[in-house]
Structure formats: structure tokens, C-alpha cells
Amino acid sequence: MTTTHTVRTYKSSEPLAAADQLAGKLAALAAEQDRPLDEAAVDMVINRVIDNAAVAVASLDRAPVISARGQAEAHPYRPGATVFGTPADTRYSPEWAAWANGVAVRELDYHDTFLAADYSHPGDNIPPILAVAQHTGADGAQLLKGLLTGYEIQIDLVRAICLHEHKIDHVAHLGPSAAAGIGTLLRLPTETIFQAIGQALHTTTATRQSRKGEISTWKAHAPAFAGKMAIEAVDRAIRGQTSPSPIYEGEDGFIAWLLSGPDARYEVPLPDSGEPLTGILDSYTKEHSAEYQAQAWIDLARRLGTERPELRDPANIAKIVLHTSHHTHYVIGSGANDPQKYDPTASRETLDHSVPYIVAVALQDGGWHHVDSYAPERATRPDTVELWQKITTTEDAEWTRRYHSLDLSEKAFGGRIEIELTNGERVVDEIAVADAHPLGARPFGRAEYVGKFRMLAQGILSPDEIDRFLSVAQRLPELSPAELGGLTVTPMHPVPAAPKGLF
Numbered sequence: 001m002t003t004t005h006t007v008r009t010y011k012s013s014e015p016l017a018a019a020d021q022l023a024g025k026l027a028a029l030a031a032e033q034d035r036p037l038d039e040a041a042v043d044m045v046i047n048r049v050i051d052n053a054a055v056a057v058a059s060l061d062r063a064p065v066i067s068a069r070g071q072a073e074a075h076p077y078r079p080g081a082t083v084f085g086t087p088a089d090t091r092y093s094p095e096w097a098a099w100a101n102g103v104a105v106r107e108l109d110y111h112d113t114f115l116a117a118d119y120s121h122p123g124d125n126i127p128p129i130l131a132v133a134q135h136t137g138a139d140g141a142q143l144l145k146g147l148l149t150g151y152e153i154q155i156d157l158v159r160a161i162c163l164h165e166h167k168i169d170h171v172a173h174l175g176p177s178a179a180a181g182i183g184t185l186l187r188l189p190t191e192t193i194f195q196a197i198g199q200a201l202h203t204t205t206a207t208r209q210s211r212k213g214e215i216s217t218w219k220a221h222a223p224a225f226a227g228k229m230a231i232e233a234v235d236r237a238i239r240g241q242t243s244p245s246p247i248y249e250g251e252d253g254f255i256a257w258l259l260s261g262p263d264a265r266y267e268v269p270l271p272d273s274g275e276p277l278t279g280i281l282d283s284y285t286k287e288h289s290a291e292y293q294a295q296a297w298i299d300l301a302r303r304l305g306t307e308r309p310e311l312r313d314p315a316n317i318a319k320i321v322l323h324t325s326h327h328t329h330y331v332i333g334s335g336a337n338d339p340q341k342y343d344p345t346a347s348r349e350t351l352d353h354s355v356p357y358i359v360a361v362a363l364q365d366g367g368w369h370h371v372d373s374y375a376p377e378r379a380t381r382p383d384t385v386e387l388w389q390k391i392t393t394t395e396d397a398e399w400t401r402r403y404h405s406l407d408l409s410e411k412a413f414g415g416r417i418e419i420e421l422t423n424g425e426r427v428v429d430e431i432a433v434a435d436a437h438p439l440g441a442r443p444f445g446r447a448e449y450v451g452k453f454r455m456l457a458q459g460i461l462s463p464d465e466i467d468r469f470l471s472v473a474q475r476l477p478e479l480s481p482a483e484l485g486g487l488t489v490t491p492m493h494p495v496p497a498a499p500k501g502l503f
Contacts, residue, residue: 002269007161009262010249018194022248022268023176023201027194029270030149030180033187037144038276042477045147047449048112050473051285052126053084053489054453055111056104057460058370060085060495064217065104068224070498072100081131082488085495094128094135095231101127102224108370109219109352113292114155114283115413117162117404119327121223122283124174125150128227129181132234133484140479142185148277150181155279159406160268164327166259167208171226175204178230188238198243199233200226205258211331214340215349282408285444287436287452289370293328294358295434296414299441301362304417304429311419311427312364314386318422320359323396324415325403328355333393342389344380351379356391359417360384370456402432409439462492 005025010016018024059065065085072083072092080091083100092100102124105111111123129150133143154177163172179200183193204226210218237243248254256262271277288298310316322333329335332355340346341354351357351374361373364384372378379385402412412432419427435441436448444452450470457466472479472486479486 001272001275003272004267004269007248007255007266007268008264009251009253009256010246012251016246016249018191018245021194021246023197023246024190024194025270026153026176026180026197027183027190028273029153030183030193031188031190032273033145033184035274036276037148038278038281041148041276041278041280042144043446044280045144045151046474046476047444047446048123048280048285049126049130049147049476049487050449050453050470051111052105052123053469053473053487054449054456055108055289056084056101057453057489057491058110058456059104059107060460060491062107064220065100065107066496066498067501068100068103068221069495071501071503072096073498074501074503077135079135079137081134082485084489085491088485088488088490091134094131095228095235097134098128098131098231099224099228101131102227103220106223107220108289109291110286110289110370112283112285114158115292115327115403116155116159116406118158118164118170118173119292120154120158120170120173122151122154122177122280124171124223124227125154125178125181127224128178128230129185130484130487132182132231133185134487136186137481138185138484139481140476140484142187143479143484144477146181146185148280149184150177151283152271152277152279153177153180155282156268156270161259161266163259164208164331168258169206169208169210169222171223172201172205174223174226175200175230175233178227179233182230182234186234188234192234192237195241195243196230196234196237198245198247199236199241200230201247201254202244203229203233205254211353212336213338215347215353217349219349284434284437285449287434287444288368289373290352290358290368291332291355293325293332293413294352294355295436296431297322297355297359297417298362298368299435300414300417300429300431301359302366302368304419304427305363306366308427310421312387314383314390316421316423317387317390318420320391320420321418322355322359322391322393322415323418324355324393324399325413326395326400327403328399328413328415329393329395335393335395344385344388345376346379348374355393357388359391360388363387413437457489460491461489465490465492
């Protein structure tokens, strides 16, 4: 069972006890150690640890990951935590390990997602919670509990509180969830977790400009920064330092000035005491390396291109209109009014947030590749550019309603495609969810997560290293503290050295 908690702004003259604040309720959830474990949720945690490692491996030689790894390497520490791409016996200060691993996980925009009132990549909780687990000598069972908390709290906040409409970046829900997950991991008291959540929210709130216009490499760093700040917030809270309060409900707080204002009400659902944490089961991973709202469109476009090859030739196309949700139209569609979304020289980070580009390539290629589909020579191919410029999006009220539906059986992230051919023929089709979605044509299970890891690790990790990591990850709940250090990967060949910075 869950209870819905009403969250609003309180005047300074209205006392609000810590236990009655949203941060206090999140902290109480995180401090409860004896909740029963749901078998499916436990299994999904293992899947997502594998998934995170898969996408991190594939990004080891990308510039943002090299840079972040270099910063971590400047902070060796014992006991410390491991960093993807470095020898397993080297350790780094946990906040810097979380930073480097967080950038590696997010760089390709290829791991799990949850979309509701707002959106998120809840797998971003794994790097900071795992780093602290390794540093503190926790075992797999305690790490599992921490990850379940991190997922639960971020997903429950995303269900209820929209940040995007106020141009606040979605990692503002990640700082509190990661801090809470670390609190569960370390068995911290409610008061300490409460202070850590407040500090984490306060220090990880930023604008959405990081995902607007010409998208920069900071897109991959933003969640890693939130994880790093969460670790530092927990450290300060353990040392007895306090945070702004009420952080959500205060007269000059988060809701009053950064969200919908003093008169706003948010209804946040949280599991009752004694209930298992199963929020992770409502999230879903990506089969394709692109923004989640593009996943279903890739599946539809590759099917249409295969069934109707003539649709790949821009000479045959008058126009293509994607009827979709408000979010898809305004964030990754033509409704964003970002000319960069139609620019063949745009960055990879921009192209993976351009559904017109993504549909054009998937339609022509009949598939999607995390590297080849973004290559400059692919983006600048004349026939692709010509087709791309003919694709626009428009908001459809019904697809917006389904996008925000709380009924998971009708919740949708796709839309309807209408293709007008130059000969006057029209092709109309639609898709609700990606093929890999739990309700899709080919839902991901353990075999698919393992297959994704093997595919992305091929040529980067040795076959023995691939098998070793998968063996360790699939025993996560029973890992000893020493074995927890095995949740990292060492590539066959040296990774590129990082450029020199300040340290």
C-alpha cells in the first residue's frame, strides 16, 4: 500500500516539524531497514547494475568520460571505490569515483528511464550508492537495499513533481534520492538522512539550459554532479551539519520560488511502512542509445523503412508529421524551436535530442547504432539531411494524456506518424511504447540485459572479463564486502589518458 502526501508551502509563522516535511518522510522511508524484499524488484536491481556497466563500458574512450576519469585519478584514496576503466585494485575517493562512473553511465544516454510528471534516469543512483558501499565495506545485501531506496524515492518524486515546466533540470530529484539511498546503505538515523536530503536538493538544483539548444558535454556530467553532491551532503550530515529547512515547503523554498509557487499543492505517493520498495519495476531501459521518447519512434521507423523501402528516399516524401505528446514535441521535437535539432553539424548530444533526425536515420537504416548513427558522415549525408528537413512534430492531446496517465497499461511514449508521399499516397501508423518496454513487442529480461552488456563490451573487454563481471553482478545480493569491489571493469587495452587540468 502507498499513502499520498500533500506537499505545500508553509509561511515562516507556520511551524512544520521535520517529520511532517517531505524531506522528513523521505528520510523515514530510507531509515526503515526491515522492509520485506520483493523478488522481482531484487532481480531488476541486478539487471540495472548490468545495464549501467554495459553503457559505461561503451563510453570509456569518449571525451567527457576521459576527463571525468582523469579528475578521479587525481584523488586516489583508501579504502575508496573503483572507477570503470582503471585497474580493479586501484581505489579513489568515493565522491570522485561516483563522479567518473556517473559520467560514464550517462554519456551515451543509453540506460534506464522513468517518465511521469517529470522524467528521470533512475540508474543514475547506482554510481554514488555503489561507490559509498565499496568505500565503507558494505556487503551486497546492504547495497541492494540502498539501491531500492534510491530508485523508489526518485521515481516517487518524478511521479508527482514536475520540474521541466519550470525549466529546472531533472537531476534535482536525483540528489535527494541518492542521498537517501546512501542513508539506507549506511543504516543512518532518520535525522541524519533528513539533513542530507535537504543539502542534496539545495546543491543540485539547476536550470534546463543544459538540455536546450546546442547541448554540451555537461549533459553527461549533470547527474554525476548530483551523485557527487549527494555523497558530500551525507558526509556533512554525518558530521552534524544541518540543511535549509523546510527545504521543499519553506516560504523561500523549492516549491514557492522554483516550482509552482506558494499556492501549489503536490501529491507525492510513498510506500507505507512495512511495504517492499518496488518502484524500480515501473522503470524501463533503452534498447537504443537515444532520448527515451525516441525509443518507440526508432522501432516504428525501422519497421516502416523495412516494410516500405520507398519511404527511405526523400524524393518520394512530401512531408512527415509525428503526432505525439507535449513533452516529446517541445523537448526533442520541432516544438523546441531549436534550429540545432535540424543542423547536420550539431553535436551528438544535440542529435540524440532531435526526434526528426532520429526518425530519418532509423527509417533509412532500418536500425540504430550507438556510434554509427551519430557519426558526422551519417548526419551530413545529403539524402538524410533532405529527408530530415521534411520531418516535424506536433502535439496531440490524446498522446499527451496517455504520456501522463498513471495507468501503466495505457501510458505511452510514442505517437502517430503521418507520411505524405509525393504521389499523393498517405502512410499512417502508430506505436505506443518501445519494443523493449515491459508492455512492448520484445520486453527486456535478464537475457536481454546480459546480451546488451556482451554486445557493448565486445572488443573492449576480454571474454574472461565479460564473464567475470556478469558472474559477480548476478550474485549481487550475496556478495561479501571484498567481492563488491568486483563490480567494475578493466578493459583489454589502456584507455586514453586524460588532459591535464588543475589537479
